[in-house]
Amino acid sequence: MMFQVVSAVLSVYFFTMLLEIPKRYALYCSIVGGVNWWVYLLAIENSASSMAAAFFASLAVAILSQIFARTQKTPVNVFLVAGILPTVPGGGIYRCVYYFIRNNPNQSSYYLLQTLKTAGAIAMAIFITDSLFRVVQYYQNRKASIG
Template sequence: MTLILGIAGSFIAITGFAVLLETPRKYVPLAGLAGAIGGGIYLYCTQKEMDVVLASFLSALAIAFVSHVFARVFKAPVTVFLIAGILPTVPGTGMYRIVYYIIENDREMCGYYLLQTLEIAGMIALAIFIMDTVFRFRKPQRERGAD
C-alpha cells in the first residue's frame, strides 16, 4: 500500500516538477514515468531495509537508464527526462537533517548526515556516469549531437 502510494506520489511530483522546468507537454507524463520508476525502486529498497546510499544508487541507475531509453525512443535530449526524473534521489532529506542537527547542536548526527548526503550525491554522479558511458558505446558517430 505504501509502495503504491509512493509510486503514484512520485509520478505526480515529477510531473509537477517537469512543468516547473518548462518541459514540453508531450514529454511531461514520460518524465513523470521515469520519476515514478525511480521513486518506486527507492521506496522498495528502503522498505527492504537496504542502506539509503545503495537505494539511491540503484534508483538513480534505473532513472538514468530509463531516461536514455526514452530519449532514443521519443527522439528528445536525455536531459528532458533525466533532470526531472533524478529528483526523488537528490538528497533533500539529508540537507534538511544537517541543518536540523546543527540547530539542535548535535554534532555527531550532523556529521553523520553530512557524510551520507555527500555519499548519495556521489552515488547519483556515479549512476549517471555509468549510464552515459554505456549508452555512448553503442551510439553511431553521426548521431552524437542527439543526446
C-alpha cells in the same frame, strides 16, 4: 508503497512545470520519476542501504531516460533531470542544518555524510549509464558504416 509511488509520479509531474519541460514529455518524465521511487523502495525493502538504493534507483532512471531520449529524439537531460528528483538528497541537507542549529554535531555530520554519499551514488549511476550508452552508440555507428 503504491501510494508513495503514485505521489512520486504526481510530484515529478508538477515539477515539470517548474523546469518548463514541454507538455508532451511531462508524462514520460513522471513515469521515470515513479520508476525511480519504486526501485528505491524495492531496494530498501530488500535490506539495501540508502546509498545502494539511491544508486540502483538512479541507474534505472538513467537507463530509462536514455531509452526515452532515443525514442522521442530529445536531449537526455529532459528525462534525467526530472526523473532523479525523488532521490535528490533534499532531506539530508535540511536535517544536517537542523541538527547543526540544535547543537548536535554528531547527527549533523552524519546527515552531511549521508547527503554526500547519496549525491555520489547518483553521480556514479549517471556516469556508468552515460558511458554504457556511448559504447552502444559506437558499435551502432560502426555497424552502420560497415553495413
